[in-house]
Amino acid sequence: MEIAIIGASGYTGGELMRLLLNHPSAEVAVATSRRLDGTPVASVHPHLRGLTDLVFRNTEAGDIDADFVFLAVPHTAAMKVAGTLVERGIKAVDLSADYRLPKDVYEKVYGMTHQAYFEAPYGLTELHRDEIRGAHFVANPGCFPTGATLAAAPLAEFAHTIIYDSKTGVSGAGNTPSETTHYPNVGDNFSAYKWTTHRHLAEMRQEIARLGSGARCYFTPHLLPVNRGILTTAHILLSEPMEQKEVEALYRRYYADEFFVRYQKPTLAAVRGTNFCDVAVESEGDRVVAVSVIDNLVKGASGQAIQNMNLMCGFAEDAGLRFAGMLP
Numbered sequence: 455m456e457i458a459i460i461g462a463s464g465y466t467g468g469e470l471m472r473l474l475l476n477h478p479s480a481e482v483a484v485a486t487s488r489r490l491d492g493t494p495v496a497s498v499h500p501h502l503r504g505l506t507d508l509v510f511r512n513t514e515a516g517d518i519d520a521d522f523v524f525l526a527v528p529h530t531a532a533m534k535v536a537g538t539l540v541e542r543g544i545k546a547v548d549l550s551a552d553y554r555l556p557k558d559v560y561e562k563v564y565g566m567t568h569q570a571y572f573e574a575p576y577g578l579t580e581l582h583r584d585e586i587r588g589a590h591f592v593a594n595p596g597c598f599p600t601g602a603t604l605a606a607a608p609l610a611e612f613a614h615t616i617i618y619d620s621k622t623g624v625s626g627a628g629n630t631p632s633e634t635t636h637y638p639n640v641g642d643n644f645s646a647y648k649w650t651t652h653r654h655l656a657e658m659r660q661e662i663a664r665l666g667s668g669a670r671c672y673f674t675p676h677l678l679p680v681n682r683g684i685l686t687t688a689h690i691l692l693s694e695p696m697e698q699k700e701v702e703a704l705y706r707r708y709y710a711d712e713f714f715v716r717y718q719k720p721t722l723a724a725v726r727g728t729n730f731c732d733v734a735v736e737s738e739g740d741r742v743v744a745v746s747v748i749d750n751l752v753k754g755a756s757g758q759a760i761q762n763m764n765l766m767c768g769f770a771e772d773a774g775l776r777f778a779g780m781l782p
């Protein structure tokens with residue numbers, strides 16, 4: 455199957471190309487960039503040199519010749535081309551935020567009118583597998599909502615309040631340099647941002663509600679001086695206390711059949727470069743602390759996008775994604 459990546463010069467585009475090198479049934483045939491038409495992919499992604507001869511092309515969505523497309527561009531850019539792909543009958547996963555929320559919620563959170571809205575399954579694979587399987591267009595979740603929701607999902611129905619406290623690596627901000635990502639500002643430093651107003655809170659609330667929970671959700675992100683990874687500490691306040699044994703058994707049962715969710719002490723290094731989410735819980739009665747880790751560029755973006763592509767196209771869900779991280 456031939457793949458096109460729109461926005462292939464960015465971090466998630468590069469990560470899609472890296473991961474798809476090992477996919478048994480898919481090969482990247484088109485890598486688009488507006489700025490880099492005619493430039494070898496390996497000149498921007500040097501880790502791919504010798505593994506791909508592809509050259510970036512500034513191809514319009516209407517002219518793309520491929521069986522499947524990944525949209526790896528910022529929100530608002532994705533909505534400009536999504537409709538064309540759907541009309542042409544080309545299956546696609548959108549890594550941006552453009553189709554993750556209902557229109558009215560999107561417009562409120564992103565402060566703009568959605569120009570090309572349609573409904574799409576939310577691609578948090580473990581929770582929405584049946585809708586994703588066979589779908590033509592899937593909205594890949596945000597990186598924070600992926601790790602946070604997987605941390606809280608098993609206890610959602612027993613909770614009245616969930617407070618997510620996340621620490622993220624800098625690659626979450628994309629490849630455009632900014633004051634925030636400037637090395638002296640981020641290196642040897644640590645800070646909170648968007649303390650109460652991060653746009654991913656809407657996705658987190660949506661997923662907890664879809665689990666049938668009326669729990670209130672809150673979220674504060676922090677910027678870690680590392681390139682990859684998100685560690686989320688979810689403080690889950692329960693209506694009735696639960697003992698450690700019961701909570702741990704619940705988590706182990708909930709994820710027993712999920713290859714990409716592992717119950718073990720979460721550390722960023724153990725999931726770096728992989729599609730795994732590691733999770734563990736500790737109870738102190740009416741507060742359970744659930745900690746999860748993911749790689750923001752893999753389970754938080756490109757890896758989960760491939761997991762979704764696999765379901766949409768009838769491949770094994772773990773095709774191209776079954777490998778270990780690197781320790782130490």
Ligand SMILES: NC(=O)C1=CN([C@@H]2O[C@H](COP(=O)(O)OP(=O)(O)OC[C@H]3O[C@@H](n4cnc5c(N)ncnc54)[C@H](OP(=O)(O)O)[C@@H]3O)[C@@H](O)[C@H]2O)C=CC1
Pocket residue numbers: 460461462463464465466467486487488489490525526527528529531549550551595596597625626627628629630750751754755
């Ligand atoms: N980084 C992460 O951890 C995660 C990112 N995402 C989402 O995935 C998408 C891609 O993110 P990421 O790879 O980090 O972003 P980057 O900024 O690293 O790359 C995006 C690429 O899109 C192209 N682009 C930028 N603006 C436009 C535009 N207006 N129209 C068309 N193309 C454009 C650029 O390529 P060129 O200039 O060469 O055309 C750029 O290299 C975003 O929507 C992001 O929110 C989701 C989860 C996690």
Ligand SMILES: CC(=O)N[C@@H](CCC(=O)OP(=O)(O)O)C(=O)O
Pocket residue numbers: 529549550551595596597622623624625626627675677
């Ligand atoms: C470190 C950093 O800046 N992270 C980004 C992650 C968001 C992201 O990638 O999400 P969308 O796909 O929803 O745009 C942020 O907090 O905005």
